[in-house]
Amino acid sequence: MSVLTHVQGFTQDDAHIFCTSEQLVDEINGVIDFTEQVYKKMREAGIRVNLDDRSESMNYKIRESLQDKKIPYVCVIGDREIENNAVAVCARGIGQVGTFGIDEFISKIIEEANLRANESFAAAKG
Numbered sequence: 001m002s003v004l005t006h007v008q009g010f011t012q013d014d015a016h017i018f019c020t021s022e023q024l025v026d027e028i029n030g031v032i033d034f035t036e037q038v039y040k041k042m043r044e045a046g047i048r049v050n051l052d053d054r055s056e057s058m059n060y061k062i063r064e065s066l067q068d069k070k071i072p073y074v075c076v077i078g079d080r081e082i083e084n085n086a087v088a089v090c091a092r093g094i095g096q097v098g099t100f101g102i103d104e105f106i107s108k109i110i111e112e113a114n115l116r117a118n119e120s121f122a123a124a125k126g
Contacts, residue, residue, distance in 0.1 A: 030082065031077065031078070031079075031082065034077060034081075034082045035051065035053075035077050038075070038077065038087060038102055039051050041102060041106065042106060042109075045106045045109075045110060046110070047106065047109055047110070050071070052065070058076065061074075062074050062076070062090055066090060066091075066092040066093075067092070070092060071092065072091065072092050073089055073090070073091055073092070073097075073109070074089070074090045074091075075087035075088065075089055075105070076088040076089075076090065080099075081099065084099065084101075085101060085102060086099045086100055086101050086102060086105075087099065087100060087102060087105055089105060
């Protein structure tokens with residue numbers, strides 16, 4: 001499992017958007033704090049999780065995690081996910097799966113791990 005973070009950038013159309021350095025720092029710190037909470041909660045649930053906070057592009061990190069490193073799930077956290085106390089999930093071989101509440105996603109991962117363990121045990125016993 002890999003958890004990726006991103007802070008949405010500012011886009012200028014016909015209007016001007018002004019952001020003080022304090023506002024930007026607060027925004028970034030909010031993403032970092034939420035990401036650390038998700039990371040800690042997953043670790044406490046016994047899920048192996050990596051936090052990728054490199055400055056690479058989001059698409060590169062997702063592709064690298066799912067294809068090259070063969071990590072089964074990647075969670076992406078941004079403003080929308082923070083507002084909804086959720087994670088956006090991509091799965092190896094599938095792509096975007098959807099957005100899940102943190103507890104809901106943790107339950108799904110644990111359920112899937114238990115199912116795989118039971119299948120492996122039955123095959124070995126069999």
